[in-house]
Amino acid sequence: MPLRGSGDDGFEASYSPEMCPPGETRMRLENDLLHRLEARPRGARGPHRMVKKFSRSAAGHEIADSEVRSPRVCLRTAQYLVAE
Numbered sequence: 001m002p003l004r005g006s007g008d009d010g011f012e013a014s015y016s017p018e019m020c021p022p023g024e025t026r027m028r029l030e031n032d033l034l035h036r037l038e039a040r041p042r043g044a045r046g047p048h049r050m051v052k053k054f055s056r057s058a059a060g061h062e063i064a065d066s067e068v069r070s071p072r073v074c075l076r077t078a079q080y081l082v083a084e
Contacts (some may be wrong), residue, residue, distance in 0.1 A: 011081070015065070015066075015068055015069060015070035015073065016066055016067060016068065016069050016070075017070075017073060018047065018050075018071065018073070019050060019051045019052060019069070019076070019077045019080065020047060020050035020051055020052045020053075020070075021052060021066060021067045021069075022047075022066075024048045024052060024067070028050065028053075029047070037049070038050045038051070039082075039083070049080055049084075050065075051077055051080070051081065052069065052076070052077075054060065054071070
């Protein structure tokens with residue numbers, strides 16, 4: 001059975017290349033929901049250190065492909081969290 005997004009089934013997933021998807025980044029910056037460890041030195045704000053926040057799924061809510069991170073990005077995120 002092919003994996004969803006593997007290309008073997010004719011479906012190509014559009015993974016988010018960032019540690020935090022663009023939509024969540026915008027929402028968190030607009031609502032000042034940045035964790036202090038995600039802020040740049042001297043208080044500057046930006047997406048380069050932001051990591052996707054955990055959130056429980058609501059009943060009937062489907063996750064958009066653009067919010068799913070590839071295994072490579074998940075590995076890079078884990079390495080970043082351990083090293084920083």
